[in-house]
Amino acid sequence: MPYPEELKKLIKIVEGTRAERVARKKAGEEVPFLSLEQRKERLKHHPDFQEEGRRPLKVGASKGYAIAHEFADLLEARSRIDPNKVDLSRWDLETDVLVIGGGGAGSSAALLAQEHGAKVLLATKLRHGDANTMMAEGGIQAATKGDKDSPYYHYLDVMGGGHFTNVPELVERLVTDAPDVIRWLKALGCNFTQIEDGRLATLHGGGTSRKRMHYAADITGAEIMRTLRDEVRNRRADITVLEFSPAVELLLNEHGACAGAVLYNLETETYQLCKAKAVVMATGGSGRLHVRGFMTTNHYGATGDGVILGYRAGVPVSFLHTVQYHPTGVAFQEQAEGILITEKFRGAGANLVNVDGQQFVNEREPRDIEAASIILECTEKRKGVPTPSGKTGVWLDSPMIDMLEGEGTVKREFPGKHILFKRFEIDIAKEPMLIYPTLHYQNGGLEFKASGETKIPGFFVAGEVGGGIHGANRLMGNSLLDIVVFGRVAGASAGSFVKSKPRDGKLSLEHVSRYHAELEAAGVGMDRVAPMVLPDYTPADVKKKQWTAHYEGTLR
């Protein structure tokens, strides 16, 4: 439905200040960036900094580390399988490299592992390509323009965005591999938006000092994902894709190396053992845990499974106490609630304004600062815009973009969102959008090195499931970059590891039994099951009537 009358009245206020704001933008006058001290103060309004939302882990390699209850609940939970009842003397599938996860990181890893001579099996929970990669809109950072940018500035921006907590070796890898990732994707046929002379178009994102955000209209992630997926499909002689088959446990061998995984066929409810010489974990993030009850931009399968599996096998987690709230999720229409409105809108010039039509933050601050500023505006400052469903939000003034860049820009540069709102009879080239922060990204995850290795031989990590690259906060455009950089790295490392002829040995689930014993000793979690695999959206009243249904966690 279009904006109701009461919101239309409030939009008038935004329109009243728009011309002046556009003039300021044209003159290069910006709301000043916060100093590092002011940032610290502002972040107190960020959900990450509210202690009641988290608790220390009672078991595992990172015992004592406090993370969100929703995540702790899953780490402190038993396996879906009883390790004592699995016959480990035979297996159903065998491969050189098992890639778990069919998003951008997993697909990149599969391609590189194959190029290193490995036979690859890619197992994924839903369809190949059902991943947050597909949903990333804004772009991919890379310092490709040597006349004004370099990995040096990219490095500084990444560190500043992460509040200088990032792991330097991972950041180095990220920024120095970035231009080659753009080259590789382009060479595979990715259609990045170009300007007349053939140079790739680049924009600013929050926290960038140079315009280095490459994009493919407003479906950058989809363009990257479908290109990678298509190439994986071309190599089916060497890469087998197994859909609707999430991994629910890792297999180790008697020498302590990673040796495959237990896969679960969601449709037939059968389990399969897959033996592998190396495993790449690329399961992505966890927005569907709905930390602190927030809505999310993430896809249906984003339940953090890989972190659970790796942690049980003994890999510590880091930076998992920080969760990224994307500053701009749809707050109205309700049926589109939580859907991501790319930061590119702000990069292209749209202001964030409050109920009085006033700016309250520079729109190119890092994401956590933006999110905290919006929450502050809507809570303590009481300058939020009330939505018909009783929530609050602030305006993202998209019509400014056409005024700055010429009529038709919004429709051309943001076709996806233009269509989405057109369905609600809202033209975002003429009317602003109402937004509120939404769960977007798992900043932390399994600890790993710049080579993709972890502390377990033969176990590699790539993408959102890993922690450390982005420190306590990720900048826009560094996630699509991260998954391809570290997907390629992990795939190549796994391929090389296979070539090094790792020692074969008896399969083992001993790590799961040990973990169960630890849970029992700590008196937690044996009544819960993990990984979650899929979130639970069945209404309580329906469940009550499912008299004979048995739920194992969220799965029936």
Place this chain on the structure above:
Amino acid sequence: MSQAPESLTAKLIPIYIMGKRYEVPETLTIMKAIEHAGYKFIRGCGCRGGICGACGTVYRRPGDYRIHVGLACQTVVEPEMVLTQIPFYPANRASYDYATMEAVGAAVGALYPELFRCVACNACTKVCPMDVEVMDYIAAVKRGDLAEAMRLSFDCIQCGLCASRCMGELPQYHIAQLVRRLYGGKLAPATDHVDAMVKKIADGYYQQKIDELKKMSVDELKKLYTAREQEPHQAPELWKAKSAEGL
């Protein structure tokens, strides 16, 4: 902020999921309505944000002969709608060697000879939930105009509904994917600036600077970070930084 609180207050309307009647809150999307009815998705649900192509849905309205389509995650329910999801539809995909394949229409036609079975009935375009001009991009491929086919097919989410309706039995979305890749990697202008940067990095041009940054204390880094020069929002493409530091 949590899921579906509207189910408590909104008016209920009847919809028919695969012909069976359920009462659901009128504000829900088809996807949330199916969940509200008690289904748990394994297929037919992916990104829940209108881009992955998992939840293509066809429906009819009472007294209306036409087929309507929408993505379940994006389309709001209507009273009396009769719907089914089409989460999968078989469509053959031709494998090819991307590196050696020539970016010309004839090469696409050789992989997909059924291209020429298109009878221009436009059923594909009518059924596309993304308003892609499917028939037009197929026509462009037949003419060998891969640039135009790339442009016209760009918003395709590969849900497969076009293939489900095609009289000529074409797998349109696979053809479009092939064409977009041929354009992006082989016909689009070269990006020399990227290659130059890749070479500079491979030659170790920035290594010393990066090594210095890696060793720096947080305080030193903060100073550099705060002082770093910002490319203005409205700066022209060929903007030059005042300082050559780090470049």
